[in-house]
Amino acid sequence: MTLAILLLGIGLxxxxxxxxxxxxxxxxxxxTAAIVGALVVAFREGVGSEFLIATAILVPxxxxxxxxxxxxxxxxxxxxVEGLSFESRAATDERDVDLVGxxxxxxxxxxxxxxxxIDDRRVDVVSRGEIIEPxxxxxxxxxEGNRVVVIRSAATKTEEDAxxxxxxxS
Numbered sequence: 001m002t003l004a005i006l007l008l009g010i011g012l013x014x015x016x017x018x019x020x021x022x023x024x025x026x027x028x029x030x031x032t033a034a035i036v037g038a039l040v041v042a043f044r045e046g047v048g049s050e051f052l053i054a055t056a057i058l059v060p061x062x063x064x065x066x067x068x069x070x071x072x073x074x075x076x077x078x079x080x081v082e083g084l085s086f087e088s089r090a091a092t093d094e095r096d097v098d099l100v101g102x103x104x105x106x107x108x109x110x111x112x113x114x115x116x117x118i119d120d121r122r123v124d125v126v127s128r129g130e131i132i133e134p135x136x137x138x139x140x141x142x143x144e145g146n147r148v149v150v151i152r153s154a155a156t157k158t159e160e161d162a163x164x165x166x167x168x169x170s
Contacts, residue, residue, distance in 0.1 A: 015027075107134055112130065
């Protein structure tokens with residue numbers, strides 16, 4: 001039983017090593033041989049089915065742990081690129097930074113994303129979940145990263161309220 005546990009431990013360590021330090025399959029072959037050897041020894045000692053269940057659970061868990069640790073490994077740090085965050089200026093169109101408070105006209109239906117003409121240029125915008133038809137005046141509410149969030153302008157809201165009130169009276 002001790003030999004089977006030792007071989008399984010070696011196999012799992014080799015699985016993690018393969019994930020952290022890619023060896024083009026060499027460590028994978030050694031890990032497979034160690035795990036199969038552990039199963040053979042366990043079946044000969046009469047605890048094969050329990051060992052098979054443990055192996056079926058441990059191998060995927062160890063692979064997932066290795067993949068989770070990969071970005072922090074020396075090879076992972078070399079291969080992985082840091083992503084951009086909303087606070088990163090690299091993800092922002094510099095022309096959009098000063099748009100907060102600017103007014104524009106919707107050119108395509110916002111469902112909730114679309115295009116509006118703001119400061120004489122077309123800008124990809126998003127509403128706060130509402131559908132806004134083309135031709136409606138909007139105000140830039142916030143700019144977060146590369147997202148330009150717009151809301152209906154107050155003038156448009158009062159016109160729509162008056163129109164809906166008129167339709168209700170009819």
